Amino acid sequence: MRLPLSLFLIGLIGCGVVAKVPPLRWGAVGHSLVASVAQSFLNTSALDAVTWLLPESNGSMAAVASWADHVRDNYTWSGQLHYINTPDWVCNYSYGRDCIWGGVLGFCVDGAIKNYTLRLLDPSLPFFQLNEALKFLIHFLGDIHQPLHCGFTSDEGGNTLKGKFNGKELNLHSLWDSYMIYERLDNDFSGDQALYLNYFVSQIEGSWNNLATGWMTCNSPTPMFDCSTEWGTESITAACQYSYVEADGITHVPNDFVLGDDYYQRNIPVIEYQIAKAGVRLAQILNAIFPTPA
Secondary structure (H helix, E strand, O other), X not given: OOOOOOOOOOOOOOOOOOOOOOOOXXXXXXXXXXXXXXXXXXXXXXXXXXXXXXXXXXXXXXXXXXXXXXXXXXXXXXXXXXXXXXXXXXOOOOHHHHOEEOOEEOOOHHHHHHHHHHHHOOXXXXXXXXXXXXXXXXXXXXXXXXXXXXXXXOOOOOOOOEEEEOOEEEEHHHHHHHHHHHHHHHHXXXXXXXXXXXXXXXXXXXXXXHHHHHHOOOOOXXXXXOHHHHHHHHHHHHHHXXXXXXXXXXXXXXXXXXXXXXXXXXXXXXXXXXXXXXXXXXXXXXXXXXXXXX
């Protein structure tokens, strides 16, 4: 089953794409790709709404995809909204157990997605709040699909697990946030993010099409609400099966790890599926919030 024919491509117009971007959490490249994939599949009403809501970027979702990271120092309350921490090796996510901070239920990336979706549905909110709700939603769809944004409590989603990847010193979280994406981008797309985006779109329309149709389903009656809980479960499952184990699929990644091409080859397909999932699902949410008139 193909994606609905009403979906159309806008390419890279106004996306502010750059060839190489320095490391920045689920790096700026990952977030930009998620946003660009989503914008490629918006219906006309959603595209018009995004253009109206993002005047500072001329409607480019990619250009604001890392905004939520840039404002963390000023919006200090938002830091806990970028991730979910779960008990080590439990390998499942529970909203009531894991999405809570300071006694407040829903204070995690799953709760944030639910909150900002609801805010986008509220036309009584002032423009600046709708603008920020959209920018948060764009960013948090990327975050919840990065497996180590749904990682273990003890190592803060791989942030305190340090070692080397192909000789470079880093932590496990940044390896998944950025460095495997950079490796793929440089090795196979000459560092050109536009080419990499075209690859994602062609795969979603082609060999990943049946998968993409499945990505848009969940046990919730609407994609705008409880689906994000399932996405958190997907990510912690991927973290347990891939992020936290070496290339043999068995050995736990230790502190002072040494990882190389075999780890990269096993995991870059997982990262690419997660980016594609996030983009398709973000488009689905925005198309549902701003449907094309009958």
